[in-house]
Amino acid sequence: MSKYHVTTTVNNDEFEFLCEPTQTMLDVLRDELNLTGSKEGCATGDCGACSVVMDGRLVCSCLVLGVEMEGKSIETIEGMADGDDLHPLQQKFLDHAALQCGICTPGVLVSAKALLEKNPDPTETEVRYWLAGNLCRCTGYDKIIRAVMDAAKEMRAA
Amino acid sequence: MVKVFLSGTISQWADGVTEIDVAATSVRQIFMHLRQRFPKIEPHMEDEIAVAIDGTIFQDAWFEKVSEDSEVHLLPRVGGG
Amino acid sequence: MDNSLDMQFSAGDKDLNYVGKRTKRPDGVDKVTGRARFGADTRLPGMLYGKILRSPHAHARIISIDTSKAEALGGVKAVVTRDDFEDRESEFVPAGEMMVNYRDMVRNIMAREKVLYDGHAVAAVAATSVSIAKKALKLIDVEYEILPHVIDVCDAMTPDAPVLHEDLITEGVDPVPTKGSNVAKRIEFKLGDVVKGFEQADEILEKTFDTKPVHQGYIEPHACLASCSESGSADLWCSTQGQYLVRAHCAKLMGMEISKLRVTPSEIGGGFGGKTVVFLEPVALALSRKTFRPVKMTMTRDEVFRATGPTSGANVRVKIGITNDGKITAAEAELKYQAGAFQGSSVQPGCMCAFAPYDLQNVDVVGWDVLTNRPKVAAYRAPGAPISEYAVECVLDELADRIGMDAVDLRLKNAAKEGTQTAYGPKLGPVGFVEVLQAVKSSDHFKAPLGANQGRGIGVGFWFNIGGETCVSMSVNEDGTLTLVTGSPDIGGSRASICNMAAEELGIDVEKINPIIADTSSLGFNFLSAGSRTTFACGMATIEAARNAIDNMRARVAQLWEVPVESVIWENGAARPASSNAGEFDPMTLPEIAKIAPKTGGPISGHAEINAQGAGPGFGAHMVDIEVDRETGHVKVLRYTVVQDAGKAIHPSYVEGQYQGGAVQCIGWALNEEYIYGDDGCLQNSGFLDYRIPLASDLPMIETIIVEVPNPNHPYGVRGVGETPIIPGLAAISNAISDATGLRMTALPMSPPKVLQALKQAQA
Known part of the structure; x- marks a missing residue:
């Protein structure tokens, strides 16, 4: 099978890779670029563990083809902290114990960051509906919601 | 003699007996007695039986001591998710 | 007990610096940055x-x-x-x-x-x-x-059902069958005489419930x-x-x-x-x-x-008799659990737990382990218990209604306590069920008013918790830090609680401890991270390993000071003279002792190999408010409170996390989740779109109340908390729907189409 040559930007780094037409962006991130922070929970766009931002838009990377990354700018969980300076959301997730097993955490964080960029002062209901695409089986979401609300508050004050 | 109670499944393996008196000072001695008296229990002896001594459950504790005042219950081993 | 732990102090006996504190999770940063390596993240050339x-x-x-x-x-x-x-x-x-x-x-x-x-x-x-x-x-x-x-459990038990394993002979029935069937086993747990018990009852209620396999x-x-x-x-x-x-x-x-x-x-x-x-x-x-x-x-x-393993679906018949003043006189149940394609459902713990929350004289529980053409079931959090306790809690709730007694009071009147003879075997040691029920009654939630189409329900749960084989090893490093090696995978923050206990024992800053989870060649055998055992058993071994390291350090300091080892005590992270009689010496801290280790005998470590015994039973109660949409059958969860005896919460945040996560798994099980099979016997909803687990938008905050009645068998009183939280919610939600609508639905899940159908039938 012939592969396609793709040039893309991930977390501000330019990458070139060859990909099969059937490979998803998630496959490419994980298997070609070794960015395994985005997780596969379903591969059908239901669980949100693979959430990334593509040209400013929150997407499930399992629903985007690798070839569609051509010329695009992608943000993944690996680009969220600035050096050892955690993003306020990351810090609040630790402070609030908003993760148990941690498999959904990268997707939830990427998704929550996208929310706060759009809406810096969300209500609890808005946070709950925005994160409805990110499944978590461990926490019951309580501490996740609290962490996001708290991070939003801190970011507003900053 | 130590009074040993056999609950549910354990009693089913012991011909329906629910209570026996055993001369024993340890869990292992109780087990040895059961093996002799109830051959049907043999395949279950190693891995399927827990012992409660005065309300505390022990699993795989052959050398745990029992005395005449002990209240000993044999029950199915418990696992979990 | 085959370990030498000194069980002298329980929670509250001394000031605790780390146990009970919300410390930072050692693996946290890696998990919020995407660095942590999960199952699919490893590659090799x-x-x-x-x-x-x-x-x-x-x-x-x-x-x-x-x-x-x-x-x-x-x-x-x-x-x-x-x-x-x-x-x-x-x-x-x-x-x-x-x-x-x-x-x-x-x-x-x-x-x-x-x-x-x-x-x-x-x-x-x-x-x-x-x-x-x-x-x-x-x-x-x-x-x-x-x-x-054959997919359904009752169908699988009929004589003309297709048989999965022709050589499977039912165990536990007399006479022994001569021909194979799908029934692997019959088990029975009895206490007293239920026939006599039912004769003493003023009210008797018998109902049959169905639950579906959930993943x-x-x-x-x-x-x-x-x-x-x-x-x-x-x-x-x-x-x-x-x-x-x-x-x-x-x-x-x-x-x-x-x-x-x-x-x-x-x-x-x-x-x-x-x-x-x-x-x-x-x-x-x-x-x-x-x-x-x-x-x-x-x-x-x-x-x-x-x-992969879902849990059993089941058919459960429960019959309970009570007096007009609320005393349960007899309790009977028959549980038919699907095992899937091979024998070994969780019917046994289902039987053992069914009536375990109550102090009863007359109990008879029969269980059947039944094969069906479904994946072999695997354990799911308190395996077996949610199903049987759900049915029991629904029947009890109706009985409370019948005699006009508050549902919590009925449970309090019959609550298991220290000394209760259980039907599954032992008499209970100290347990916190009464305290849990009292906490329910004194909560704000219990007293809050309800609106139209709203209902409140409670349910309770019991689970054993276990200990088991555990090894822990720790090295005191030359710079005074500690490497802690355990063999129990960390599912929900257990590393944090185990470090809390190590820091408490050693008297050092918890952040100086770096825990790793060993491969099988680096540390001796450890049983599963299951059965709510990790913080209990791995914690117990950690405490023993820390005390082992402390003894090692005390011995070296005793040699330095040229005093007997008994004259050196360990307090607040340093070796100190036991009393003024032991001599005048400045305390030696752990880093100071670590620094001179090469000259005092070589590397310092501590280790423990135990088979942890004496896990404390866990009791909990869930209280839930719901609202039923009579046009769509949708049930909205408005408020949810979990009350549970933790024994001692070593790290309260992760205890709360277990309570909240378990509660939400209850909500999924009760309201939406089920395996749906077609006539062809094939699973029709094998994805998260059609097998709907709860979403953030489905839920309110989950309130928690941690009750602490210490387990006397653990140095800090730990009981284990992971499993009990998935038990009480199924009945609590069913009872709440019944409270809101006057309808008793006897099958799970109570999904919108099913609730709507029940409402329509009631109107007709």
Whole structure:
């Protein structure tokens, strides 16, 4: 099978890779670029563990083809902290114990960051509906919601 | 003699007996007695039986001591998710 | 007790610096940055990709498997089928919830004579890419003789039901049957005389309930990477609740010596009991052994639903008699649990827990373990207990109504307490059930008003909790930091609680402790992270290991000071003279002792190898407010409170997390989740879109009240908290719906179409 040559930007780094037409962006991130922070929970766009931002838009990377990354700018969980300076959301997730097993955490964080960029002062209901695409089986979401609300508050004050 | 109670499944393996008196000072001695008296229990002896001594459950504790005042219950081993 | 722990102090006996504190989680940063490596995140050079061909039939005899075309495909390096796994004798070993049988396990990982459920593995390939592996699967020809199938548990028990295993003779019935059936086992737990007990009752209520299989629903699919060497040894990386059990099962199935197989657990993306057994691991090893190349295998979500353990679906009949003043006089239940394709459902713990919250004189519980053409069930959080206790709690709630008694008061009146003789065996030691119920009554939630179409329900739950085999090792490093090595995968923050206990014992800053979870070759045997045992048992071993290290340091300081070791005590992270009689010495801190270790005898470490006993039973209660939309049948959860006795919350945040997560799994089980099969016996909802676990938008905050009645068998009073939270909610929600609508639904899930139908029937 012939592969396609793709040039893309991930977390501000330019990458070139060859990909099969059937490979998803998630496959490419994980298997070609070794960015395994985005997780596969379903591969059908239901669980949100693979959430990334593509040209400013929150997407499930399992629903985007690798070839569609051509010329695009992608943000993944690996680009969220600035050096050892955690993003306020990351810090609040630790402070609030908003993760148990941690498999959904990268997707939830990427998704929550996208929310706060759009809406810096969300209500609890808005946070709950925005994160409805990110499944978590461990926490019951309580501490996740609290962490996001708290991070939003801190970011507003900053 | 130590009074040993056999609950549910354990009693089913012991011909329906629910209570026996055993001369024993340890869990292992109780087990040895059961093996002799109830051959049907043999395949279950190693891995399927827990012992409660005065309300505390022990699993795989052959050398745990029992005395005449002990209240000993044999029950199915418990696992979990 | 076969360990030397000094059990003298329980919670509250001294000022605690770390135990009970919300410390930082050691693995936290890696988990919020995407760095943590889960099952599917490991790669090796030269790695092949393995994929499994699965049965499209619920029940069929395998006439032949032709793999020649697949093997001929370029890029395919190996194909395995039933012929690559040696048959195993029937041999039961303990693993999680129930015993596992190697004869069955070898058939579950790869079908032999028959396929027994939709999704049953039939063959596997290893190829140089995933796409080639998938192509190869399509080239495997399997000839099936399709057989009639059976999905429902009651149908499976009828005499003319299709039989899965013709040689399965029912255990525990008299006379012994002469012919095989789907009924593997009958068990019974009795106390007193129920016939007499029912005669004393003023009110008797009998009802039958149905529950559907639900999946553990961990977000991380099963994944592993196996690498066999020509030397006969092998490495395996996988996501599991117990690397030592994976090693035991794989070594057995592969005919390997235990020491030759090294299993390294990855971070685990949820388990809830479902990752206590093996599925992919032996297959990946078999593929790697054929190629001597690393083989990586990951399941799709569809495979997870179709082929890994859900919990049992069940049919449960409960009959309870009470007096007009609320005393339960007799309790009877019959539980029929689906085991799936092989025997070993969780019916036994289901029987044992059914009436365990209550102090009863007359109990009779009968359980049946029944095979059906579904995936073999695996443990799911307090396996078996949610189902039986749900039915009991619903019946009790109705009885409370009938005699006009408050539902909590009825439970308080009959509550199990220290000295209660249980039907499953022992008398209870100190337990906190009464305290839990009192906390329910004094909560704000209990007193809050309700609106129209709203209802409130409560339910309670009991689970045993366990201890088990545990090893811990710790090294005092030359700079005064500590490396703590445990063998229990951290599912929900247990590393943090274990570090809290180590820091407490050693009197050092918790952030100076770096914990790792060892592979099977680096530390002795540890049982699973299951049974709510990790913080209890691993904590107990950690405390003993810390005391072992402390004794080591005290001995060295005693030599320095030239005093007997008894004259040196350990307090606040330093060796100190026991009293002024011991001499005038400045305290020596842990880093100071560590620094001179080479000159005082070499490296300092502490270790413990125990079989932890005496786990404390856990009691909890859930209270929930719901609102029923009479037009759509949708049930909205408005408010939810979990009250549970933790014994001692070592790290309250993660205790709350267990309560909240368990409660939400209850909500899913009660309101939406179910395995839906077609007439063809195939699963129709094998994805998260159609198998709907709760979303953030479905839920309110989950309030928690931690009750602490210490377990006297643990140095800090820990009981174990992981499993009890999945029990009380099923009934609490059912009772709330009944409160709101006056209807008693007797089947789960109470999803919108079913609630709507029940409302319509009631109107008609």
